[in-house]
Amino acid sequence: MPRGAEIVLACLRGEGVDLAFGYPGGAIMPLYDALEGSGIRHILTRHEQGAVFAAEGYARATGKVGVAIATSGPGATNLVTGIADAKMDSVPLVTITGQVRSPLLGTDAFQETDIFGLTLSLTKWSRLVRSIEEIPAAIAEGFYWARSGRPGPVVIDITTDALKANMEFAGPAKYQPAPQAVDAYGGEKFPAAVIALVETAKRPVALVGAGVKLAGATRPLRELLDRLRIPSMATVHGLGAVPAEAPYNLGMVGMHGTRAANLALDESDLLLVFGARLDDRVTGEPTRFAPHARIVHFEIDPSQLDRARTCDLPVVGDLADTIPAFLDALGRVALPDWKGWKAVAEGPERAETDPRGLAQPTVRLLDELYRRLPEDSVVVADVGQHQMWAAQRYRASSPRGFITSGGLGAMGFALPAAVGVQLAKPDTTVLSISGDGGFQMNIQELATVQRLGLPIKMVIIDNKYLGMVRQWQQLFYKRNYAETDLSDNPDFVAISQAYRIHAERLGEDAMREIPLGGEAGGLLDGFLASREPELLVFDCHPEANVYPMVPAGAALSEMVFEE
Numbered sequence: 001m002p003r004g005a006e007i008v009l010a011c012l013r014g015e016g017v018d019l020a021f022g023y024p025g026g027a028i029m030p031l032y033d034a035l036e037g038s039g040i041r042h043i044l045t046r047h048e049q050g051a052v053f054a055a056e057g058y059a060r061a062t063g064k065v066g067v068a069i070a071t072s073g074p075g076a077t078n079l080v081t082g083i084a085d086a087k088m089d090s091v092p093l094v095t096i097t098g099q100v101r102s103p104l105l106g107t108d109a110f111q112e113t114d115i116f117g118l119t120l121s122l123t124k125w126s127r128l129v130r131s132i133e134e135i136p137a138a139i140a141e142g143f144y145w146a147r148s149g150r151p152g153p154v155v156i157d158i159t160t161d162a163l164k165a166n167m168e169f170a171g172p173a174k175y176q177p178a179p180q181a182v183d184a185y186g187g188e189k190f191p192a193a194v195i196a197l198v199e200t201a202k203r204p205v206a207l208v209g210a211g212v213k214l215a216g217a218t219r220p221l222r223e224l225l226d227r228l229r230i231p232s233m234a235t236v237h238g239l240g241a242v243p244a245e246a247p248y249n250l251g252m253v254g255m256h257g258t259r260a261a262n263l264a265l266d267e268s269d270l271l272l273v274f275g276a277r278l279d280d281r282v283t284g285e286p287t288r289f290a291p292h293a294r295i296v297h298f299e300i301d302p303s304q305l306d307r308a309r310t311c312d313l314p315v316v317g318d319l320a321d322t323i324p325a326f327l328d329a330l331g332r333v334a335l336p337d338w339k340g341w342k343a344v345a346e347g348p349e350r351a352e353t354d355p356r357g358l359a360q361p362t363v364r365l366l367d368e369l370y371r372r373l374p375e376d377s378v379v380v381a382d383v384g385q386h387q388m389w390a391a392q393r394y395r396a397s398s399p400r401g402f403i404t405s406g407g408l409g410a411m412g413f414a415l416p417a418a419v420g421v422q423l424a425k426p427d428t429t430v431l432s433i434s435g436d437g438g439f440q441m442n443i444q445e446l447a448t449v450q451r452l453g454l455p456i457k458m459v460i461i462d463n464k465y466l467g468m469v470r471q472w473q474q475l476f477y478k479r480n481y482a483e484t485d486l487s488d489n490p491d492f493v494a495i496s497q498a499y500r501i502h503a504e505r506l507g508e509d510a511m512r513e514i515p516l517g518g519e520a521g522g523l524l525d526g527f528l529a530s531r532e533p534e535l536l537v538f539d540c541h542p543e544a545n546v547y548p549m550v551p552a553g554a555a556l557s558e559m560v561f562e563e
């Protein structure tokens with residue numbers, strides 16, 4: 001009779017899992033004992049946060065469920081940031097944690113933490129499994145919820161005695177919830193009211209979020225936008241879904257969005273939202289968001305409607321159904337020609353940088369890197385100023401090509417997430433972009449990169465500051481740079497070399513030459529072409545800022561362009 005640990009692994013295989021990230025310890029030891037021959041490749045990271053971010057990177061790049069494994073107590077608590085991140089950004093994730101023996105539950109046993117209780121508000125579904133009999137159903141149900149509807153994180157906490165017990169096992173369980181009466185679009189006639197709004201709108205815009213990618217609806221969305229040809233913009237997670245070269249693409253919207261996108265949204269009279277939850281980084285001051293617009297919101301998760309402002313017409317349902325239905329219904333009407341309106345939005349201006357030019361070399365570096373990337377590359381950005389520059393300059397039309405911690409904004413995400421992406425896509429170029437602060441939050445994963453020989457292209461934008469916080473201190477706290485100075489940074493090149501990873505430093509001046517000097521160009525070519533891990537440390541001006549910026553509490557129309 002198989003042990004509980006073997007049954008867990010067999011159930012994971014049954015869900016299609018062949019790769020998991022994790023870190024062992026006492027309570028989860030039976031699972032590690034059963035790994036060999038299970039058909040699951042386990043990647044040992046150097047920190048549980050590395051494991052959960054890597055699982056997220058894998059999930060974000062593929063749409064498949066990412067799996068992270070940890071022991072009880074500190075192992076489990078080290079997963080919490082990743083679980084919160086997956087909730088915010090709708091990432092399908094299953095974490096499996098060992099728990100103390102069931103008779104010890106609630107006794108403050110060694111390494112006992114109530115990870116189930118701790119993550120209740122962060123998960124889509126979770127279960128404390130106390131007996132071997134519960135294992136197959138828990139895993140089936142967990143995977144169902146992780147990937148269904150709006151995807152998200154699941155915690156399955158399994159006691160050691162359940163992992164060690166034996167029972168007859170006929171095979172993985174299946175889970176199908178009882179059908180519920182939901183008020184969602186189910187293939188009937190597309191709401192005529194939406195079409196009527198489109199026909200009468202004078203200044204319509206489309207706002208595209210992560211939901212389009214999650215639904216696999218990028219292609220119908222593009223067909224729709226090509227039919228409408230109205231000014232279109234993306235949230236940070238929608239980047240790559242709107243075709244970058246389309247004349248109607250206004251780029252990113254929100255706090256560091258383009259002038260064109262923010263102004264078009266502010267002036268619009270009809271806002272078509274596709275799979276975006278409209279958080280405050282997108283809307284600016286919510287009460288003054290899109291003040292003249294009716295909102296039609298295409299969304300799978302009704303709890304995401306009416307967040308910023310009441311939406312006038314929700315279209316609830318899977319975007320893979322509702323967008324084609326919308327397109328089909330539009331085929332039967334004559335659309336207005338929004339010529340004058342489009343001219344407003346189609347100006348040459350996309351993303352502006354700072355007027356003092358301090359960010360120019362960094363922006364140029366990103367442009368030069370992006371220009372050299374194959375179209376199917378994946379860019380993974382950390383959190384801070386470099387993240388916003390990386391998003392602003394992103395030009396590829398690859399729906400899963402730009403990955404970042406958006407909703408939670410968790411520093412330290414990029415390096416381990418890039419590990420997960422590269423393992424999911426061994427032949428794809430993966431470029432990770434971190435700040436000097438965030439890189440140090442999971443720097444230990446250089447060991448994972450090196451050991452697996454992952455050819456990740458790692459860039460550190462080294463401005464010697466917690467730059468995004470410093471920017472706010474400069475603009476809103478009278479330049480009181482309290483505790484954001486990182487001028488005593490370690491020598492990242494030497495650190496990388498100690499991990500046996502090749503590293504180079506590149507100065508700002510090289511990026512001021514027009515055209516780009518042969519030496520710098522050659523360095524970038526070589527950096528991207530090699531099939532080895534590489535680190536590039538770029539000296540960014542310490543006081544470079546990200547513009548435009550919508551100050552907290554301001555409306556999108558109140559962007560600032562200089563200090």
Ligand SMILES: Cc1ncc(C[n+]2csc(CCOP(=O)(O)OP(=O)(O)O)c2C)c(N)n1
Pocket residue numbers: 382383384385386387409410411412434435436437438439461463465466467468469
């Ligand atoms: C885990 C975590 N702690 C704190 C913050 C707050 N925070 C947001 S951006 C930022 C600065 C990031 O500095 P760095 O990584 O050097 O990137 P830069 O902004 O300089 O490009 C900080 C501290 C955060 N987002 N995540």
Ligand SMILES: [Mg+2]
Pocket residue numbers: 384435436437461462463464465466467
């Ligand atoms: Mg920095």
